[in-house]
Amino acid sequence: MLLVFGLAVADAAAQDTRFRVLAGASPVGDNDGTGGGARFNVPVGIAVGSAGTVYVTDVQNNKVRAITAAGVVTTFAGSGAFGNTDGASSDARFGGPQGAVADGAGNVYVADTFNHTIRKVTPGGVVSTFAGLAGSTGSADATGSAARFNSPRGLAMDAAGTLYVADTGNHTIRSITAGGVVTTLAGLPGSPGPVDGTGTAARFNSPRGVAVDSAFNVYVADSNNHTIRKIAAGAVVTTLAGLAGTSGNTNATGSAARFNQPRGVAVNSATGLVYVADTNNNRIRQVTAAGVVTTLAGGGAPGGFDGTGAGARFNGPEGVAVDSAGLVYVADTISDTIRKITAGGVVTTLAGFYGSLGAVDGTGPTARFAYPFGVAVDASGNLYVADRTNHTIRRVTPAGTVTTLAGLADTPGTTDGTGSAARFSNPQGIAVDSAGTVYVADAGSTIRTITPAGVVTTLAGLA
Numbered sequence: 001m002l003l004v005f006g007l008a009v010a011d012a013a014a015q016d017t018r019f020r021v022l023a024g025a026s027p028v029g030d031n032d033g034t035g036g037g038a039r040f041n042v043p044v045g046i047a048v049g050s051a052g053t054v055y056v057t058d059v060q061n062n063k064v065r066a067i068t069a070a071g072v073v074t075t076f077a078g079s080g081a082f083g084n085t086d087g088a089s090s091d092a093r094f095g096g097p098q099g100a101v102a103d104g105a106g107n108v109y110v111a112d113t114f115n116h117t118i119r120k121v122t123p124g125g126v127v128s129t130f131a132g133l134a135g136s137t138g139s140a141d142a143t144g145s146a147a148r149f150n151s152p153r154g155l156a157m158d159a160a161g162t163l164y165v166a167d168t169g170n171h172t173i174r175s176i177t178a179g180g181v182v183t184t185l186a187g188l189p190g191s192p193g194p195v196d197g198t199g200t201a202a203r204f205n206s207p208r209g210v211a212v213d214s215a216f217n218v219y220v221a222d223s224n225n226h227t228i229r230k231i232a233a234g235a236v237v238t239t240l241a242g243l244a245g246t247s248g249n250t251n252a253t254g255s256a257a258r259f260n261q262p263r264g265v266a267v268n269s270a271t272g273l274v275y276v277a278d279t280n281n282n283r284i285r286q287v288t289a290a291g292v293v294t295t296l297a298g299g300g301a302p303g304g305f306d307g308t309g310a311g312a313r314f315n316g317p318e319g320v321a322v323d324s325a326g327l328v329y330v331a332d333t334i335s336d337t338i339r340k341i342t343a344g345g346v347v348t349t350l351a352g353f354y355g356s357l358g359a360v361d362g363t364g365p366t367a368r369f370a371y372p373f374g375v376a377v378d379a380s381g382n383l384y385v386a387d388r389t390n391h392t393i394r395r396v397t398p399a400g401t402v403t404t405l406a407g408l409a410d411t412p413g414t415t416d417g418t419g420s421a422a423r424f425s426n427p428q429g430i431a432v433d434s435a436g437t438v439y440v441a442d443a444g445s446t447i448r449t450i451t452p453a454g455v456v457t458t459l460a461g462l463a
Helices: none
Strands: 018-023 043-048 054-058 063-067 072-077 097-102 108-112 117-121 126-131 152-157 163-167 172-176 182-186 209-212 218-222 227-232 236-241 264-268 273-278 283-287 293-297 317-322 328-332 337-341 346-351 372-377 383-387 392-396 401-406 427-432 438-442 446-450
Touching (some): 054 097, 054 446, 063 097, 072 117, 097 152, 108 152, 117 152, 126 172, 152 209, 163 209, 182 227, 209 264, 218 273, 264 317, 273 317, 283 317, 283 328, 328 383, 337 372, 383 427, 383 438, 392 427, 401 446
Parallel strands (some): 043 097, 317 372, 372 427
Antiparallel strands (some): 018 446, 043 054, 054 063, 063 072, 097 108, 108 117, 209 218, 218 227, 227 236, 264 273, 273 283, 317 328, 337 346, 383 392, 392 401, 427 438
16 A cells, blocks of 8 residues: 555556546636546545546545546535535535545545544435534544544545544544444543553554554554554554654564654555554564564665665655565655565665666666655556656556656646656656556646546646
8 A cells, every 4th residue: 555645546557658637736726627627726635436436635625526537527525615514515514624535335435634523425425424523522432423533634444344543633543333333443532652452441642544454453653652553353452563652763573673753554465564654764664463573675874775674775765555466665755766675675776876866767777766756556566656856757667667657857737648748747646546547646736647548638627
């Protein structure tokens, strides 16, 4: 799973070189329409439904937008005014919605952060407050509106349809059944801490990242505790790795290991390995089911050295992706490189040359990037890179051959087109869906897409 500003889309094979703008652009706005006729204002969270519809939390517009495969943008829910009203489509109100996740039935769940609620939007656009009471912070476990949250942000959903919430302000992890029953899986509201235990006997400190595996274990990046936590069956919470209140970079087992403000977490259900973006350590860490921590990449000091485990160096890594074979890919942002980490912890520079800015296509070290930010990997092992300050989308084959998939280096813009005829403006988030479509969060207030057929259109928003 790649965590990039709320963008999460399933892996798939995308083989082609053309793109389209999926949604939004400058100037900001809130217009519905087709392609460039639509407007957004700070799109953040993105979820892709099983039917291929893309849902976007439009934060400043207090809306959830829907974008069809034909490029038709509608306000899926929300009127634009800050509020908390439930109702059909535009009768509803949101308050700075951020996290989003879609289920297999076409429902979209939204972390309505400043309303302190979890909202549900049906396929027909009917909004209900799935859990929590707008404007009322709290921590009560209950059903529906009788429950309380405090600035919920992170969302994840398991195969059974249970929703997991990183209730950051409460220092808890919440669970919501399909029937809307909320329980506190872990943590005691208003009581930050590092305690392991069952249910509310456990303690967290501003948990942020949350992920769930196929066995229904929940993993948490407990950022302010510098730990990785695990919630198993029966709501049993353990510290999988790290020692609360003690930052560091030690590789070891369980509490002997050290992290420094871990923020991102992802899990490979096939292997049970948990991957951690250990942000302040400039490291990518791996945690086994037994809690054995190794540094997949990075030795703490910033740098660009390849090597095994802690012998490697990173410099401000941002994007992380894991493929079906267990290979980990990293956008090593300040190093201007794309790194690859094997299951054995062997780190190589897949493409780019440390500290050498540029936009050159080529193989391995002959290629150049400029502040690569987001990464996504498809089922064939091709890697897609949001090459931020080059204003391009790059593709890297498993052999490390880099091509510019879309955009023209050093030429920001919003033009639709094929390959280098297209333009981006500081793209950041990127993902690939099961149909082979590449989605891009373009900082020019747009959502772009590159289809397998190579058709370039502005699906939503005006560039």
